[in-house]
Amino acid sequence: MKVDVDNKFISGSNLFRFKATEDFERLQFDLFANLKINKVIYQGKELSFTREYNAVFLNFPTKITKGTQSEFTVYYEGHPTEAARAPWDGGFDWKKDSNGKPWVATACQGMGASVWWPNKDHQYDEVDSMMISIAVPKEVMNVSNGRLVKVEKMKDGYNKYHWKVANPINNYNVAINIGDYIHFQEKYKGEKGPLDVDYYILRENDKTEKRLIFKKMPDRR
Numbered sequence: 001m002k003v004d005v006d007n008k009f010i011s012g013s014n015l016f017r018f019k020a021t022e023d024f025e026r027l028q029f030d031l032f033a034n035l036k037i038n039k040v041i042y043q044g045k046e047l048s049f050t051r052e053y054n055a056v057f058l059n060f061p062t063k064i065t066k067g068t069q070s071e072f073t074v075y076y077e078g079h080p081t082e083a084a085r086a087p088w089d090g091g092f093d094w095k096k097d098s099n100g101k102p103w104v105a106t107a108c109q110g111m112g113a114s115v116w117w118p119n120k121d122h123q124y125d126e127v128d129s130m131m132i133s134i135a136v137p138k139e140v141m142n143v144s145n146g147r148l149v150k151v152e153k154m155k156d157g158y159n160k161y162h163w164k165v166a167n168p169i170n171n172y173n174v175a176i177n178i179g180d181y182i183h184f185q186e187k188y189k190g191e192k193g194p195l196d197v198d199y200y201i202l203r204e205n206d207k208t209e210k211r212l213i214f215k216k217m218p219d220r221r
Contacts, residue, residue, distance in 0.1 A: 002135040011077035030114035030121035035078035042072040104178035113171035126168040135160040
């Protein structure tokens with residue numbers, strides 16, 4: 001997904017991979033109605049769909065049989081709902097730090113993750129893994145769930161941050177945190193070997209005493 005901070009606009013796609021637990025020809029996913037679905041691609045072709053408020057229904061050309069593993073991709077864009085009082089009101093929280101740099105985050109547990117990305121939106125649902133790829137203006141960075149595996153420099157003044165989640169995760173826990181962050185790290189002696197401990201703090205807070213506070217965190221397990 002690409003985040004146009006100046007215009008409070010997002011655009012991108014989500015690849016759904018699934019295994020059918022029963023035969024079906026119609027499937028539902030969720031995306032708030034104020035976000036436009038440009039197309040849904042299945043087996044190289046556009047798939048027909050209908051919308052009922054925030055629910056989207058796909059009509060497959062042939063029956064998907066039980067046990068089948070398949071995938072489709074949803075392309076979408078729009079101005080996401082702004083959080084009036086995050087985290088209690090869900091949506092995007094568009095702010096600036098004390099240096100005037102963008103400071104943007106998502107909060108959606110109560111409202112639902114489909115306020116900003118297409119998914120099977122139910123609090124009990126967990127995908128088994130994810131790749132979260134977020135493009136942001138190059139003067140800031142994005143911090144999301146999981147482990148940062150790559151930063152891709154793009155030609156339009158944006159950088160794309162790829163975060164890999166290798167464990168089951170609730171949709172509402174998937175997060176974007178865009179800001180002028182600085183990064184430092186250390187190793188923690190875990191029960192089964194060393195663990196990476198990564199810290200991301202706003203540049204405005206990069207002071208010696210602040211770093212010391214963070215470095216005490218592993219001792220508070």
